Amino acid sequence: MPPATLQAPAHITVLLRESVDALITDPAGTYVDGTFGRGGHTRLLLSRLDPQARVFGFDRDPQAIESARQLAAEDARFTPIHEPFSSMERELAARGLAQVTGVLLDLGVSSPQIDTPERGFSFRFDAPLDMRMDTTRGMTAADWLNTAAQEDIREIIHAYGEERFAARIAAAIAARRAVQPITRTGELAQIVAGAVKTREKGQDPATRTFQALRIFINRELEELEQVLMQAQRMIRPQGRLAVISFHSLEDRIVKQFLAPPRADASLRHLPVRGEVAGAARWADLARIKPGEAEVSANPRSRSAVLRVATRTEAAAPEAQ
Numbered sequence: 381m382p383p384a385t386l387q388a389p390a391h392i393t394v395l396l397r398e399s400v401d402a403l404i405t406d407p408a409g410t411y412v413d414g415t416f417g418r419g420g421h422t423r424l425l426l427s428r429l430d431p432q433a434r435v436f437g438f439d440r441d442p443q444a445i446e447s448a449r450q451l452a453a454e455d456a457r458f459t460p461i462h463e464p465f466s467s468m469e470r471e472l473a474a475r476g477l478a479q480v481t482g483v484l485l486d487l488g489v490s491s492p493q494i495d496t497p498e499r500g501f502s503f504r505f506d507a508p509l510d511m512r513m514d515t516t517r518g519m520t521a522a523d524w525l526n527t528a529a530q531e532d533i534r535e536i537i538h539a540y541g542e543e544r545f546a547a548r549i550a551a552a553i554a555a556r557r558a559v560q561p562i563t564r565t566g567e568l569a570q571i572v573a574g575a576v577k578t579r580e581k582g583q584d585p586a587t588r589t590f591q592a593l594r595i596f597i598n599r600e601l602e603e604l605e606q607v608l609m610q611a612q613r614m615i616r617p618q619g620r621l622a623v624i625s626f627h628s629l630e631d632r633i634v635k636q637f638l639a640p641p642r643a644d645a646s647l648r649h650l651p652v653r654g655e656v657a658g659a660a661r662w663a664d665l666a667r668i669k670p671g672e673a674e675v676s677a678n679p680r681s682r683s684a685v686l687r688v689a690t691r692t693e694a695a696a697p698e699a700q
């Protein structure tokens with residue numbers, strides 16, 4: 381395994397121009413970048429906006445927020461917020477904002493997170509098994525694996541990793557931790573490799589298990605569901621939502637959320653079908669994939685899917 385690097389690797393922003401072009405409908409508007417990272421999208425966005433525009437950048441990673449604070453010192457239109465994006469509505473309300481022009485989400489982890497061994501996201505390095513995006517709060521992957529019920533571990537690896545050997549992996553984890561607690565990424569990768577029977581071509585046997593734990597520890601799918609509902613309430617009519625996702629679990633949530641409401645099949649003989657289904661809250665749906673040049677320059681963009689939609693006039697449901 382390669383030795384730990386001291387310098388955080390850079391992040392190459394995915395679908396940069398496509399998402400920023402799609403997001404801007406008013407150069408003097410107010411925008412949210414829910415996943416600041418190293419600010420690739422935010423910087424291009426700011427370069428395209430007027431002096432009176434505003435941009436709010438969320439990230440729950442302390443290092444990402446450090447980089448956002450540096451940008452805020454250079455550009456007064458930008459405000460960093462060290463919170464999960466699911467607190468967007470509350471944080472913006474606290475700053476006097478009920479509506480925004482556009483929301484961008486570039487989901488998942490950044491290269492500095494995945495490529496910094498001490499963050500514990502990657503099976504490519506041996507390091508403490510952490511996996512928290514926000515290292516200032518919450519439970520680490522090691523804490524959870526050493527205390528959760530074996531059945532819960534199986535379920536998470538199966539549901540979030542779509543891993544068919546989830547039961548064998550959970551059993552191997554339970555057997556190991558009965559002897560000594562699991563604390564390192566290398567250890568977990570080894571346990572999984574011993575439990576997975578057939579390897580997928582070009583994929584490390586630990587890929588699916590690590591993905592599952594990362595999604596669970598960071599509540600990634602719940603976060604996404606919550607922010608989508610908030611974006612629906614906050615984006616003004618004609619404003620845009622742009623979401624880049626990196627795996628099918630995320631993309632399915634976004635796709636279903638943006639889809640027009642469907643009429644109840646049992647009422648399809650009634651002439652009022654459209655009204656029964658309710659008016660669509662999103663229009664002009666687009667799905668964009670990186671081109672060949674981007675994928676060969678940045679292989680991590682390979683699985684990215686950008687979905688863009690324009691908010692209609694239809695009212696959103698009230699917050700629960």
Ligand SMILES: C[S@@+](CC[C@H](N)C(=O)[O-])C[C@H]1O[C@@H](n2cnc3c(N)ncnc32)[C@H](O)[C@@H]1O
Binds near residue numbers: 394444513604
């Ligand atoms: C793919 S990176 C974004 C990269 C960014 N667009 C850029 O160009 O530099 C995703 C970032 O979103 C953050 N993130 C993921 N889920 C989050 C959430 N629920 N709330 C806040 N930040 C989140 C991660 O910490 C990470 O820094």
